[in-house]
Amino acid sequence: MITQFHDHHLSAEALDQIFREARSYNGWLPRAVSDEQIHAIYELLKMAPTSANMQPSRIVWVKSDEARARLVECVSDGNKDKVKAAPVTALIGMDIDFHDELPWLFPHADAKSWFEGDEEGRKEGAFRNSSLQGAYLMIAARALGLDCGPMSGFDADALNAAFFADDPKVKVNFICSIGYGDQTSIFERSPRPEFSKFNTIV
Amino acid sequence: MITQFHDHHLSAEALDQIFREARSYNGWLPRAVSDEQIHAIYELLKMAPTSANMQPSRIVWVKSDEARARLVECVSDGNKDKVKAAPVTALIGMDIDFHDELPWLFPHADAKSWFEGDEEGRKEGAFRNSSLQGAYLMIAARALGLDCGPMSGFDADALNAAFFADDPKVKVNFICSIGYGDQTSIFERSPRPEFSKFNTIV
Numbered sequence: 509m510i511t512q513f514h515d516h517h518l519s520a521e522a523l524d525q526i527f528r529e530a531r532s533y534n535g536w537l538p539r540a541v542s543d544e545q546i547h548a549i550y551e552l553l554k555m556a557p558t559s560a561n562m563q564p565s566r567i568v569w570v571k572s573d574e575a576r577a578r579l580v581e582c583v584s585d586g587n588k589d590k591v592k593a594a595p596v597t598a599l600i601g602m603d604i605d606f607h608d609e610l611p612w613l614f615p616h617a618d619a620k621s622w623f624e625g626d627e628e629g630r631k632e633g634a635f636r637n638s639s640l641q642g643a644y645l646m647i648a649a650r651a652l653g654l655d656c657g658p659m660s661g662f663d664a665d666a667l668n669a670a671f672f673a674d675d676p677k678v679k680v681n682f683i684c685s686i687g688y689g690d691q692t693s694i695f696e697r698s699p700r701p702e703f704s705k706f707n708t709i710v
Numbered sequence: 711m712i713t714q715f716h717d718h719h720l721s722a723e724a725l726d727q728i729f730r731e732a733r734s735y736n737g738w739l740p741r742a743v744s745d746e747q748i749h750a751i752y753e754l755l756k757m758a759p760t761s762a763n764m765q766p767s768r769i770v771w772v773k774s775d776e777a778r779a780r781l782v783e784c785v786s787d788g789n790k791d792k793v794k795a796a797p798v799t800a801l802i803g804m805d806i807d808f809h810d811e812l813p814w815l816f817p818h819a820d821a822k823s824w825f826e827g828d829e830e831g832r833k834e835g836a837f838r839n840s841s842l843q844g845a846y847l848m849i850a851a852r853a854l855g856l857d858c859g860p861m862s863g864f865d866a867d868a869l870n871a872a873f874f875a876d877d878p879k880v881k882v883n884f885i886c887s888i889g890y891g892d893q894t895s896i897f898e899r900s901p902r903p904e905f906s907k908f909n910t911i912v
Contacts, residue, residue, distance in 0.1 A: 518720075518724050526728075527850065529712070555732075559862050636841045647728070648729065651720045652719050653716055682761075703753070706767060707752055707769045708770050709748060
């Protein structure tokens with residue numbers, strides 16, 4: 509029996525926490541994030557859907573001073589202070605050979621064969637689905653009372669060499685600091701579009 | 711003053727609803743989804759972060775019998791019955807010329823200039839960030855008591871011609887049916903990885 513929640517809305521407070529009041533932070537309070545919190549984020553995000561359960565994300569959670577110093581060297585000037593102050597920064601990589609894992613991740617069908625010999629298709633699938641997983645990561649962190657600061661300003665080749673060198677089929681997609689956001693570090697929220705600007709119902 | 715939720719966890723029931731108990735559905739109960747529900751999903755998803763607030767998604771919500779019949783012609787054989795039965799299917803498109811909107815979407819800086827003349831960078835940004843927005847759409851729909859059925863099995867050229875022809879710089883990313891899931895339509899949940907399989911803390 510499956511638990512369903514038809515027509516049940518999350519509380520207004522919960523919707524505020526994960527969508528309406530959450531902000532992307534540029535600065536961080538000096539408070540640590542534990543390994544247990546990192547695990548708890550992953551335990552949620554891994555449950556959310558990816559195509560054929562491909563789960564292409566390979567995540568390096570940068571937490572030690574040594575790793576943080578290496579990461580600072582890879583990010584753009586505008587992001588160096590952010591990364592220095594963040595208790596954790598997640599490096600969301602993607603494995604373009606994710607199909608090697610499909611025999612156990614998707615036991616319902618021979619999904620591996622769908623991707624063999626199709627590197628372009630795998631690159632597209634890995635990019636789309638690791639991006640989905642990056643979004644789930646942010647919502648999961650917020651749902652557990654943490655804040656996020658996603659970034660795409662970095663030298664991808666340098667970052668891949670510094671953190672994903674032992675597996676050359678994994679490439680970074682984007683990175684996201686996680687911690688307790690400093691209220692003084694953010695600027696006014698950017699405008700959001702009206703429904704009719706970017707949506708149509710047909 | 712910004713509302714923060716530091717260390718506040720969503721309830722176990724809320725985490726079940728959006729992550730742990732939610733499933734991707736292949737079949738749908740014969741219950742309509744209203745325009746108000748579609749608007750409510752968008753009002754949540756638009757609040758979540760995209761790079762420089764680029765908001766590259768352009769979403770066509772297929773709801774009428776006429777549009778649904780057109781869509782059925784564009785999807786793969788295995789998805790035709792799913793789309794026929796779904797009350798709504800969201801076509802998540804991406805605008806590779808999203809930068810034209812940045813002067814009002816990101817008033818803090820001249821972000822449009824960052825992307826001018828860089829079509830490859832725009833394609834990458836549009837793909838990554840419209841994928842994030844697709845993930846937000848699914849979490850938002852679940853948070854409002856609806857179920858999702860994401861799909862990438864379709865003829866993209868046919869779908870673009872049928873639904874995005876009036877704006878050739880918009881291309882479909884993926885599609886997602888939304889409604890009240892039929893419990894009998896899903897198979898056993900695919901395995902999820904242990905943390906150590908795809909994560910490292912450094």
